Amino acid sequence: MDKNRDMSSETNQKTQLKLYPLLSSISAATDLISPVLVDHHKKVSFVAATLGKTLGLDQHSLERLILAAAVHDIGGLSSKTRVQTFEFEVAEPDRHTLPGYSLLAGFAPFADLARLIRFHHVYWQNGQGMVDRGEEVPLLSHLIHLSDRIAVQLDANREILSQKTDIVRRITAEAGEMFVPEQVEAFQEVAGKEAFWLDLLSPSVSTILQERFPLGGMELDRGEILALAEMFRRIIDFRSRFTATHSSGVAAVAVAIANHSGFKKEDPDRIKIAALLHDIGKLVVPLEIIEKREGLTSEDFAIIYKHPYYSAEILRGIEGLEDIAQWGALHHERLDGTGYPYKKTAEEIPLGARILSVADTFTALMEDRPYRCGISAASTDRIMRDMATCQKIDKDFVALIYENIEEINDKRYEAQVGADLSHLQFLKDCRLFDNTKEAEERCPVRR
Template structure:
């Protein structure tokens, strides 16, 4: 099985932007040297726009093909450490948050061979040319790709989504010039100044978030494909990010992946299909990155509006995973875990005629895992109480009786 790395990275970038929107929304983060207020920025499409700007600056610098590919991946994933670091802003300074998300991002990616080349780049993407950055590197000690991401990131953070580009380009240009030899090297500033004279650059910055062609046309070609085992490792990265969003779901995705894999083996699925089921379990809640933590962690019943927001997470799971065209089955199984046999589930109100056995299994694993975990409003239930509740759900035709029996074969041994 071959899975496009390019499509996988773009899907990850969508997930990270959704996470960043909701991670930063209730915080007040101002970086000391740049004085940019992160909490005032709208992070819709931040990764895509940063990647586009970085690629265009790198083109001015005549970066070689291999470095350009590394830059493209790094710029799309540069803020991968944000979701595990954002809680620091409640009790620590902004500088602590900025440093920690660089460290966390590098640590998340470092164990995986496919990302070995970019973990250090992400670690150093908040360095300043004069040595006042997160890790204290200065001048040529800072990797060139990290320098490019730094200037692209700050250009994007300075850009206002709802203001036409022609009304803000002069301000951004002047601001970048004022930070020469402080945040940016002369080489970076001059490359940007040359680029900034092209109207087409600003038009693309304005539209890259909404027109996929712009990034696709300008990005380096990644003729790299993952096998299923490599993709499983990436899924493990994102399950850690998903589960770290709330202290009450620290092992949720991992637990569902374990159950789905065990049931799949018990049924007699092929080795490949068992792995796909495990991955579906790891990624089933990736859409929860779009849900504010204050709703996920609420210590009490959700309001009607809050539940409506919670329900969107499976929609976003489908949006993210459908970006990866090589995994349609995994996307389907992961996205259907809140559908019900009687057609009263969400988001598509599918009924039993439209729900595969695999989707039904992921659904019962999700319910069991949720019932047995501690939540803000209750302690986790014991196995027998959880199964008793699920038996009632099966009788009401909410969940599949056969899928529940397979679950019982595993957890009641």
């Protein structure tokens, strides 16, 4: 009886997440895809927080503003789209605001943040911008727009204090048309302080923000953690049709391996969460490399090899998810020490990471890539067994897959078909089929 109560308590146990460090780490990773973008989300968050405080926002509104600003461009799926947002007047803002809205809205606690992101490029137009295409536009969206347009004018090659006059002049000239006049007045007030600009360009701007504007956290139960992981899975995978179903397939295979091996049977969701998040560090890899059809260069591989490291960095420090962060960081390590990025050997690679490595390899081999079609089941079998024999991946988990191949492969296939349908709907909802061949060039899910 006591044991049952303990298990029930464990099932209902909640995890306290500090949202700003998590969201900021994810957006910081996306900002690494181009030198132009580095720390952009952090700068916008700092400007928005400073203006929000000057305007007298209550704590709840200030928190929503900072969190939304921290991921406002998360829907920019390619380097090209992101760099285009650095034009002062953005052409086709829906190309990144709609995907950003869609990606976050699927997680119920972030639905409000999603709305702020959806409208963050709407012009004020002397009050007409209170409504956009029949929907009310939050004033916080307008404040993110203003903060964003301040940040894109910063020139890293010039002394910051010599830039402030020009930036203030340009922003002021657009008061009423692009920006809410009262919000521009708040900017004019803070812009007169040299410390504002020095904080803004400080390497410690994120630390300054968190110290000056303490943010609360969010308690999530196990189901909510899974839903959050699924949201991040979409952010990771939906950047490309070549990766759109990958993490779903890895999760299905990893869960099946864990079930058959008895791994973490008291907490079966942990391996699924780890599988959904294992490639979160791939946000640092430009889409242009992920979708490159010709052979990858040594420079391309150097960028790709960074992604497990950034998976660990993004997830590091999240209380209660330490093992998940470790497994994700090590999913490209090899038992013989030839993997990356840490060159760990067998005794240093925990079972969770070994399961992810086997599940990731099995799934990836059967998927299409820009430079090859998915490999046949027979060839996948041969490659997996060869890798196990050569001490690359865990032979026991490979054997377990092939002892249950029909069941495990069916689960992978079903999960990836579901993810493919979800990706297709995402593209339609975000109008990303316009003027592209995406519909005709979708990657089939292979058995």
